[in-house]
Amino acid sequence: MKRRLGIYIHIPFCASKCAYCDFYSVSGCEHIMPDYQSALLDHIDESSASIKNYEVDTVYFGGGTPSYYGAERIVEILNELKLNGNVRLDSEITVECNPDSMHLGDLQLLREEGVNRLSIGVQATDNNLLKLIGRRHNYQQAVKAFNDARAAGFDNISVDLMYGLPSQTKGEWADSLSKIVALHPEHISCYGLKLEEGTRMYREYNGSPVLPDDDEQADMYSYAAAMLKRYGYEHYEVSNFCAPGFESKHNLKYWNLDDYMGFGPGAHSCIEKVRYSFIRDLKRYISAVYRNTALVDEYETVDQFGRAVEYVMLAMRTARGMSEIDYREHCQCDFRPVERALAAFEKKGWAEKTDDRWHFTVPGFLISNQLIGILLEVQATGRLEGTPWLLEDEKKEPDIDLPKGEDELFSELYEARTAAKNEKI
Numbered sequence: 439m440k441r442r443l444g445i446y447i448h449i450p451f452c453a454s455k456c457a458y459c460d461f462y463s464v465s466g467c468e469h470i471m472p473d474y475q476s477a478l479l480d481h482i483d484e485s486s487a488s489i490k491n492y493e494v495d496t497v498y499f500g501g502g503t504p505s506y507y508g509a510e511r512i513v514e515i516l517n518e519l520k521l522n523g524n525v526r527l528d529s530e531i532t533v534e535c536n537p538d539s540m541h542l543g544d545l546q547l548l549r550e551e552g553v554n555r556l557s558i559g560v561q562a563t564d565n566n567l568l569k570l571i572g573r574r575h576n577y578q579q580a581v582k583a584f585n586d587a588r589a590a591g592f593d594n595i596s597v598d599l600m601y602g603l604p605s606q607t608k609g610e611w612a613d614s615l616s617k618i619v620a621l622h623p624e625h626i627s628c629y630g631l632k633l634e635e636g637t638r639m640y641r642e643y644n645g646s647p648v649l650p651d652d653d654e655q656a657d658m659y660s661y662a663a664a665m666l667k668r669y670g671y672e673h674y675e676v677s678n679f680c681a682p683g684f685e686s687k688h689n690l691k692y693w694n695l696d697d698y699m700g701f702g703p704g705a706h707s708c709i710e711k712v713r714y715s716f717i718r719d720l721k722r723y724i725s726a727v728y729r730n731t732a733l734v735d736e737y738e739t740v741d742q743f744g745r746a747v748e749y750v751m752l753a754m755r756t757a758r759g760m761s762e763i764d765y766r767e768h769c770q771c772d773f774r775p776v777e778r779a780l781a782a783f784e785k786k787g788w789a790e791k792t793d794d795r796w797h798f799t800v801p802g803f804l805i806s807n808q809l810i811g812i813l814l815e816v817q818a819t820g821r822l823e824g825t826p827w828l829l830e831d832e833k834k835e836p837d838i839d840l841p842k843g844e845d846e847l848f849s850e851l852y853e854a855r856t857a858a859k860n861e862k863i
Contacts, residue, residue, distance in 0.1 A: 443492035444691040445523065447478070447515055448702030449504040450720055453539065457572035457642075458600075460634035462704035462718045463502040470720060475511050477727040479518050481701055484727075486522035488709075489699065496688035496698075498532045505535035509544035513551045520552075530555055530687040532596075537575035537583035545590035555686075557596040557627075563614040567603050577617075586622050594684060596625035601662070602655040603631055604648045611658045612665070619669050624684040628662045629677055630655050656804050663800045674757045676803050693752045695745070695768070704735075705831065711740045730764045740846050742770060750776075751814050754806065759797025771817070779816045782811060 451471060452463045482489075497519060499512055503840055512533060518524055519656040532555040533548060540558070560580045562568050568576060575583075597618050601611050618626060631649070633640040643649055650658070664675050671679040675693065678686065691698050699707045704718040717723055726733045740748065746769035755758040762773040780796045783789035788802035788809060798806055 440491065440493045440524070441697060442495045442496065443489065443523075444496040444688050444696065444698035445489075445494055446688075446698060446700040446702075446705055447497070447499045447504075448502065448700065448705040449507045449512075450474075450502040450703055451507050452501065452503045453506050453536075453574060454572065455638075457570075458631060458634070459636040460637050461502070464720055467720065470724070471507065471511070472668075473724050474720065477724040478515060479699060481727050482515070482518050483522060483853060485701075489519075489523040491619070492524065492697065494519065494523045494529060496530045496532075496691060497525065497545055497690040499536050502534075503536050503539060504533050505544070506539040509547045512553070513547060515555070516551060530594075532557055532686070532688060535583070535587075536573075537580040540583040540586060542590060544588055545592070549591045550842045554592070555596070556592050557592040557598065557625075558583060558587070559598045560584075560618065561598060561600045562603065563617045564565060564606075564610060564774065567606060567610075570604060571600070581621070584623070593624070595623045596627060596680075596686065596826070597621070597623045598627045600629050600631055601658040602650045604643055606650060608654065608657055608661065612661060615662055615665055619666070625678070625680040625686065626666060626671060627678050628659070630659065649763075659804060662802055663803075672757070675802070676755050676806060693756050695748060695752060711745065713738050713740060745769075746771065746817065747814055750817060751810055754810050755812065757797055759792075759795045761795045763794070764804070769817070775816050775819060776813055776820065779813055 448462075450463045451467060451474075452465045454465050455463065471849060497516065499515075501507075504512060516525075516531065529552075531553045533553050536559050540647045545556075558580070559573075560577075561573055562570065563577045563580075565576045584595065584597070599614060599618060601614075631639075633644050633649075660681075666679045667673065670681060672682060672685075673679050674685050675689070678689070680686075688698075690696075695708075697709050699709065700716070703720050703723040704715055706715040707713065714734050716733050717726065717735045723733065725731070749765070749768040750760070753764070765771075765773045765776065777796070780789050780791070781801060783798075784791065788805070789796055789798050789800060790859070798809065
């Protein structure tokens with residue numbers, strides 16, 4: 439049986455750049471679309487020998503704005519993948535869309551040609567907020583786009599929302615959630631605003647008192663988790679909620695360390711223990727494909743230690759978390775020091791054990807970066823006793839600051855690490 443593979447297609451074109459976005463995308467470059475399409479198709483064709491070693495079970499068109507790129511081009515790319523890549527009939531095929539570039543005819547074409555999932559970037563239901571963050575649509579357009587998607591036959595729709603926006607109150611966030619839930623999407627993603635250097639919002643709002651502070655953002659996140667749970671949405675990853683059975687299969691590949699292959703400028707790939715990404719420049723990408731010159735920007739082979747670190751980082755982002763059996767399989771080291779740390783988190787209400795799996799609670803998800811850092815530190819502490827493969831590859835994770843106000847946790851973890859060092863594993 440062939441292994442499964444996810445395919446990511448990066449469409450870097452946007453009608454305009456949103457004020458908060460630091461993903462690689464370009465605006466005002468519509469004249470380059472035909473050349474990019476040709477280069478992308480050639481690149482996929484050149485990679486067909488590698489793709490044919492797999493069965494493709496997810497395809498994700500991300501951006502940028504794939505719906506702005508056009509349904510006919512997307513279908514042409516999908517057909518190229520079908521020709522070369524053993525795309526399964528039951529594959530999850532997702533296209534990201536913005537409401538201002540969604541049209542019923544295009545949606546019908548996408549659905550007829552096999553696209554079966556849409557991810558719609560609504561972001562907010564307040565028109566003033568939408569204008570402030572640089573979105574081109576209003577909420578009425580978003581509702582129409584959603585209804586058009588239903589009319590076109592889509593029964594798996596995800597909606598993206600943002601919280602922590604300038605001057606946004608908790609009540610306004612609650613109202614946004616209520617309006618989106620009333621549409622009955624199968625999947626909802628909730629992302630807190632993070633100001634990224636180089637963006638317009640960073641220049642305008644960095645340090646501004648009009649932004650909700652960390653505590654207010656935490657309240658918004660906690661409210662979303664509780665409210666969506668009441669309406670039957672499962673909180674299956676830090677920022678993602680779904681109706682039962684409607685998890686994003688493609689995104690689960692990232693979190694489960696499965697194989698995926700990306701195409702387009704800035705796209706990333708992970709094949710077994712090899713990770714690489716392509717140059718983040720549209721014109722250079724096109725030129726490199728045509729001239730058969732170097733496309734790769736970064737390349738690394740992930741060693742066993744790196745794989746163990748990745749497993750902990752990614753598994754603990756999900757509601758499924760990790761079990762001792764899975765941990766030993768992926769990390770090839772003793773689970774007891776990590777479990778002691780998780781038990782300490784449990785006393786604080788940050789983690790819990792369901793059956794044989796440890797996972798974070800909603801308060802734990804709020805400080806997951808710090809908690810994961812502690813787990814990695816604990817994982818590294820007893821490495822010589824429990825991980826003989828590390829004798830040849832000594833590495834140490836940097837010290838991680840504990841969550842503010844929780845100094846007593848340090849004592850518990852110190853005792854756990856000391857006990858781990860003294861044990862014969």
